[in-house]
Amino acid sequence: MTAFPRSDTSIVGRWWWTVDRWSLVALAVLVAFGVLLSLAATPPVAERIGLEPFHFVRRQLVLVPPALLILIAVSMLDPRGIKRLSIVVFGVALLLVILTLATGAEIKGARRWLALGGLSIQPSEFLKPAFAVLAAWLFARQHRQDGFPGNIAAFGLCAAVLVPLLLQPDVGMAAVVAAVWFAQFFLAGLGLRWVGFFAMTGLGGLVAAYTMLPHVASRIDRFIDPKSGDSYQIDTALDAFLNGGMWGRGPGEGTVKAILPDAHSDFVFAVAGEELGLVACLILVGLFAFIVLRGFSRLLDERDLFVLLATAGLLVQFGLQALINMGSALHLIPTKGMTLPFISYGGSSLIALSLAMGMLMALTRRRVGHGEADS
């Protein structure tokens, strides 16, 4: 902590004294957990599909340094820079998402992936944080009394994102985007009548998904009554937790991961439960809670509506994803394929999360004297 004197006014020095170092440490610990669990959870998957055991580990490890670099670099930007970055990322990502509909490879019944020169990326992951920042900007502008129809524009932006996502289809991602948008709107002072209206709309959407998408219906049915269908995955995941007990079997000593589908992504939390045990899992939950709640607590002093809304959007996205993933693995909610931030395997997810958390770190930096962002 003494690497940079307080008087150091270089970019790095200023960054060091203004950034939220505790959250940064928490993020670093999360990344370390992620590396540890990729070592544990991906070899069985690799073996199952005939690759050498450490194929995914290597791919993930290669991406960790650039991810950290992106996180740090983005966190050095000021709010205006974040806004500009978001515009660029949003534009490119939205274009690519639309492109997936046309040329994307169909995996498990959905077109979410795009092959770019040997790399396979999921552009919607990048769309999420950029969307949160841009929506925040639009909501904030509504309150500037210059007649700008910010709320309407934000609504349009949301629709522009939701339509291609639902066409992929990626209901989970769409739900997160909608939730972020709703949370921001809520914070921006949405009237209670409207809150009720959107809540009903969300519920209606859920009912629509239940009636129109058979796989959603089946998952909800199986959550309500496990005997109504194949509950193998969730049973196995619960066994993993039970098997791990208080202190876990030890890293690499897990056995359930060998038979647990999606052990490396949607159910990585179960692998953590078996190998690292209850205590480590609680620490993991604590880390997510710490980042989210610390972020919210800092917002209480925030003087800039845009920063407040953008930060909240990013936090909601991050926290919601963690809660949904862990809730699914623990059978608290119907299984919903969603990555556990920084822990699940996935290159696009890792880089996009680094981008999002870089933005978060940038927005939560203490800005003394140069208050809020301009338009």
Next chain:
Amino acid sequence: MNAPLRADQKLVIEGSGKQTFELARTRVLIAGVVFALGFLTVGARLVDVTLLQNGREPRLASAPPAAALEMDRANIVDRNGVLLATSLSTASLYANPNLIIDARDAAAKLAAVLPDLDRGELLAKLASDRSFVWIKRNLTPRQQFEVNRLGIPALSFQREERRVYPHGALTAHIVGYTGIDNRGLAGLEQSMDEALRRAPEASAPRAKTGEALQLSLDIRLQHGLRQELQRTVAEFDALGASGIVLDARNGEILAMVSLPDFDPVDAGTAEPEQRFNRNTLGLYEMGSTFKLFTAAMALESGAVGLHDGFDATQPIKVSRFTIKDYQGKKRWLSVPEIIMYSSNIGAAKMALAVGGQRQRDYLGKLGLLKASTVELPEIATPLAPERWRDINTMTIGFGHGISVSPLHMAAGVGAIASGGVLHPVTLLKRPEGVAAPGQRVLSPQTAEQVWGLMRMVVEKGTGKTADVPGYLVGGKTGSAEKPAGKAYRKSALISSFVGAFPMNDPRYVVVVVVDEPHGTKQSHGYATGGWVAAPTVGRIVARMATLLGIKPQGDKDPAQRELLLVTVSTGGKKGAPF
């Protein structure tokens, strides 16, 4: 942008936006509380799932991970690659009684398909409130099919491995056996358990790479040895017998049989006597066969020469013991005669001439005072006197007052046969082209002199029945009374023969020990080593010779005559030191 604009903005926010900010802060608090509750729920659920499952057993039996380690246990093969132990994958039937709809019906159906199961027990198992019960391990494919056809959903199969011994009892004492969880419980299965199991660092299981544990055994010799021993046991109505064929040049055990034996698949039901490996675990006072060692150490130490001898007219009386000869010649006997006629008096005097300390040293060098280094877990440490007095020296000179295993005898005689080098005995095939480890314990000259004595015993002495024309068998008979408390039982003998062939350049050692044989009409009522064990060795040699393709030597072969240079000096000559 520029300063005035920023001031303007600030005004905007603090003006009409003040209300907005108050609301936003309240709502940030609400969102924070919602998330905090979410994380708390997840944490509570974690504790619930990991620790508080009301004693619910995991739906997955914890057996599979443990059993998985026991998969692909390596094969065991003989020196020619013949399979002695292998693993077959089988299905084991288990049930989750919680899922049983009608336990009575299920038990009835199962009992019909698997008739060896007790219906009452089955019902008790299926009606229990556990979630895992074994029904039957290691089903045949047909049984598995029949069970599947019942269509009872609570029944499942666990893939397992079952150890199979294609040769059954033939190698039971050596290969040993495993328990139901494929852990070695006896024999090499136990002592080599680690090696047989999947090597932890190897990515592929041993069995899949074709790597098997190769033994020194030759299953053909093993079979011949067992058959001949069985015949002897039957013929003389013996309690049991044991036999060893050893390659003296490198210490490899080519065959080793202990009777009675058992089927390793049913090891659990075998009697202790059946599981007992006489060759390595049995300790016997071997009697006269020990005289070979006495002669060897006497000649090696220079205590006597081949043409020296001892007076054997009178029994020796030492305190309460009397050492006498069996069918003694009652005259002065030369060293070759002492061996040939198996004189206890002569051997005792010869041992005394060597001296207790030297005797002890030589026996130690021959490996007769400590446990064998063979790879089996079932090994015994010889029983030797702690205080080595003169009486001990004398009795040990003719093989009493010391108990060793038949394998000790084979190894010791192997050292003589190999020309004086003791090779540690092994059940594992020695790598080709690598000199076997060994230690010189006798000079080649001494060894050759003892070869002559051994050949003479068969040609002219007590071991005539061991002879096989053309194969120059040599050896020594032994007939020891079995100890019973402090005395010996005259009627109960350990009859043995330790042999080697061909005596002009011995390679193979054959040891046969028969426990309590009874005389027959053919043996004129005798049950001694010469009548019981020696002919068995002769038959074994004859079978080995054809199996191994050893060329017989003609009677006129110079090698034969050379051996007989050990001429027998008889009578007349006096001047022995005793």
